[in-house]
Amino acid sequence: MDDISRARLSDALRRTAQRDPRAFRLVYKMTASKLFGICLRICGERKAAEDVLQDVYLTVWTRADGFDAARGSAIAWLATIARNRSIDWRRANARPTAPTETLEAVADPAPLTSDALLLDERERLLHFCLGTLEPNQSHVIRTAFFEGLTYAELAARVAVPLGTMKSWVRRGLIKLRDCLDAADA
Amino acid sequence: MPLTPDDSATAAELALGLLDGEERAAALRRALDERDFAQEVETWRTRFAVLYAAYPDVTPPAWIERRLMESTASARPWKWAAGLASALAASLALVIATRIDTVPSPAPSPAPSREMPAPVTFAAAMVPANAKQGQAFAALFDAGRGQVRVPTEIAVPTNKVAQLWRIGADGVPHSLGLLNATGTTAISLSAADRAALATGATLAISIEPPGGSPASTPTGPVVATGSLTRI
Numbered sequence: 518m519d520d521i522s523r524a525r526l527s528d529a530l531r532r533t534a535q536r537d538p539r540a541f542r543l544v545y546k547m548t549a550s551k552l553f554g555i556c557l558r559i560c561g562e563r564k565a566a567e568d569v570l571q572d573v574y575l576t577v578w579t580r581a582d583g584f585d586a587a588r589g590s591a592i593a594w595l596a597t598i599a600r601n602r603s604i605d606w607r608r609a610n611a612r613p614t615a616p617t618e619t620l621e622a623v624a625d626p627a628p629l630t631s632d633a634l635l636l637d638e639r640e641r642l643l644h645f646c647l648g649t650l651e652p653n654q655s656h657v658i659r660t661a662f663f664e665g666l667t668y669a670e671l672a673a674r675v676a677v678p679l680g681t682m683k684s685w686v687r688r689g690l691i692k693l694r695d696c697l698d699a700a701d702a
Numbered sequence: 703m704p705l706t707p708d709d710s711a712t713a714a715e716l717a718l719g720l721l722d723g724e725e726r727a728a729a730l731r732r733a734l735d736e737r738d739f740a741q742e743v744e745t746w747r748t749r750f751a752v753l754y755a756a757y758p759d760v761t762p763p764a765w766i767e768r769r770l771m772e773s774t775a776s777a778r779p780w781k782w783a784a785g786l787a788s789a790l791a792a793s794l795a796l797v798i799a800t801r802i803d804t805v806p807s808p809a810p811s812p813a814p815s816r817e818m819p820a821p822v823t824f825a826a827a828m829v830p831a832n833a834k835q836g837q838a839f840a841a842l843f844d845a846g847r848g849q850v851r852v853p854t855e856i857a858v859p860t861n862k863v864a865q866l867w868r869i870g871a872d873g874v875p876h877s878l879g880l881l882n883a884t885g886t887t888a889i890s891l892s893a894a895d896r897a898a899l900a901t902g903a904t905l906a907i908s909i910e911p912p913g914g915s916p917a918s919t920p921t922g923p924v925v926a927t928g929s930l931t932r933i
Contacts, residue, residue, distance in 0.1 A: 593754060670811065
């Protein structure tokens with residue numbers, strides 16, 4: 518999303534908070550396919566993802582005044598609602614974790630090279646720092662984010678003991694923070 | 703005291719949603735009590751937010767847009783409450799981060815013994831409909847005692863009362879009772895209400911005439927809503 522689109526979206530969200538249906542439609546048009554991608558990935562089934570997506574936008578319509586541009590981008594605010602809402606649905610419906618997979622078999626959502634060219638500096642930095650971790654650490658952190666899994670679900674997914682999973686993730690997170698902080702300093 | 707790397711990792715775990723059960727409850731309590739920890743959760747959330755760009759775009763079916771646009775043209779206030787953000791409650795820490803000093807932290811409970819099932823508590827971050835009516839506050843549902851507890855945080859006009867409702871997936875409000883003018887109100891719930899809250903519901907507070915709404919649904923404005931999430 519370029520700077521102009523970001524500004525348009527931020528403005529449309531502000532007007533949505535004042536109950537402007539046209540602004541709400543614009544927010545939907547600009548973001549629905551991204552948010553549906555998130556719902557689909559986390560819910561894992563189309564019907565549920567459609568219901569959750571509706572819920573997400575109802576939330577946006579009633580709660581757009583909760584968006585604070587000083588605290589983050591509009592798309593991040595919307596995507597966070599979509600992710601949390603989808604996680605709520607999956608946990609409430611007690612989805613069994615997918616059959617045991619090997620680490621390699623889980624699709625890795627690392628961006629393709631062409632996308633990587635479009636990333637802004639902060640995105641590049643995060644991907645760079647994730648790349649400095651052990652492959653298993655970076656893999657499970659990405660999977661936790663993209664699929665919204667708990668430790669228990671992650672451990673079942675890649676068939677390692679819970680304690681092992683926690684230690685991979687925690688060591689990875691500490692290393693990730695060091696890398697990000699070093700780059701900021 | 704500055705956060706240790708371990709503290710930061712715990713904040714990241716909460717931000718990612720890795721924790722459940724007692725670990726999640728403990729981390730949420732820290733976010734309530736410690737401003738630095740809450741800030742660290744927020745920092746991690748922002749860091750990971752850049753990953754949203756990597757989700758693939760998928761075009762949703764056209765009926766969703768049609769239905770949303772119809773709804774926004776003809777909504778009754780309480781209908782909306784049902785669609786409200788459990789996202790807000792799920793990321794309780796986000797709300798908490800903005801008002802650490804005003805949300806009372808839950809009293810420490812004795813560690814559950816091996817024989818006793820762990821107490822099940824649900825919390826809702828109640829968000830006022832109008833920012834002028836104050837900040838978000840926490841309502842708790844203690845499934846063990848079958849009791850919902852709501853602090854008086856909403857200004858109620860003279861000769862009016864605040865009434866608590868639960869709204870399920872069908873969007874129909876059911877009264878849970880009236881709130882005291884001051885202090886915290888504890889309401890003991892019927893079996894049906896307990897079951898409904900345990901499967902996740904939205905709580906809503908409306909302003910009603912003395913004695914409560916004369917109808918089976920709110921008659922006055924809905925002044926705060928929040929979705930219950932297990933903590």
